[in-house]
Amino acid sequence: MHELQLLQQVVRIVDEQCRKFPDHKLSMIHLTIGSHSHLASHSLEELQDTFQFASKGTSLESATLKIxxxxxxGTCQSCHTSLTYLSDALSCSQCGSVDISWxxxxxxxxxxxxxxxxxIR
Structure with a gap:
């Protein structure tokens, strides 16, 4: 589960930052993921559930993700067509080349x- 490993890293990094502000309670973590990322293939609910599992027992367990x-x-290196990565299609929509520079x-x-x-303490 690649997403679990990534979200465990998020928990570790954010938990370190939260320790700098012990009087504050974290409510939300904003993440930006690339459309090319494996994470983009998962629903928000799946990612939130995985995050809840990864953050259990930490100061982040009550926080939610905003993704x-x-x-x-990218640009096709064969025909120079501009492309956007919105699905798992890794070939050029114009010429079919897989030589794309993302x-x-x-x-x-x-x-x-x-x-x-x-x-307040």
Whole structure:
């Protein structure tokens, strides 16, 4: 389960950041995934369930994910057609070539954290 490994990394990274703000409760994690990412093939519900499993027992377990998708663009190296990666089709829609240069974009980026409240001690 590749998505579990990625979301476990998100939990580790965000948990480290949250330790810097012990008086704040995390409510939402904003993630941007590339349309070329394996994660884009999963529903939001599946990713949220996987995140809940990965975050169980951590300070993140009550947080939710807000997922934004970055559409990956590319250029066919044979006919120079501009393409967007919106499905598993890895060949050019014009000439059928698989020699496509896709824009470099990370599979997953943590783009923001939202905190619900400040706890008073």
């Amino acid at each position: 934004h998708t970055h559409v990956t663009h 824009d470099a974009h990370p599979e997953l980026v943590i783009t923001g954290l939202e905190f619900l409240e400040r706890t």
